[in-house]
Amino acid sequence: MSDEDLRHEDNLIIICGKHHDLIDDRKNEAQWPAELRRQHKRDHENRFRSAERQLIAQFVDSTQATQPTYPKTLKALAKASNWESMFNDPDQIMGITSFIDKLKELPLSEREFAWRLAERMKRRGLDVLPTDDVEGAFNIDSEELKRRMGVLEHHALGSVDDGTGYREWNVSLWSRKHGNNPWIEILEFCEVTRADPAEFIHDLNFGSYDG
Incomplete structure (x- = not known):
């Protein structure tokens, strides 16, 4: 050789x-x-x-385990929200599609966190929550809140912003394009139709918005 x-x-x-x-x-x-x-x-x-x-x-990207089902007409959402002009409105469909595209890349734990924030906002009739309120309600410290909201902000879904008072900070979930808070939109739809929010937030099945 x-x-x-x-x-x-x-x-x-x-x-x-x-x-x-x-x-x-x-x-x-x-x-x-x-x-x-x-x-x-x-x-x-x-x-x-x-x-x-x-x-x-x-190193498996858990966000890729489920692929979204996108709505096409929003017929059921228009009916549930008493917003008839939403039906077949391309701007509304585009706004929700854009939200889904952001949501599908959001880590699962931050999806769950945003869901619970939206529930608290809806229950209290508020668009924002003081950081102290969130930390106390969810038993987390300021560092964890900052980290989780940093992820949401990175995905253009939420942020911590200046409040109106001295050293006051508020947690917000961003509105979708051509619409309102998409997380609360999911909760209100599920309240009317008795659907499970997890079907949207975790399973990414937004086909139910069509009916």
């Missing part, structure tokens, strides 16, 4: 110095025939491939 053949990828194996000396010693040729060396190479490579696959499997 030529030196070039010996250096071919098929004949290369990474081993420790001790084993390299043993295998390379011509006195040990009989103990290390070519087929045995090839088997060791296969075993080594398979072990590292398995470890590589396990590492890759750890």
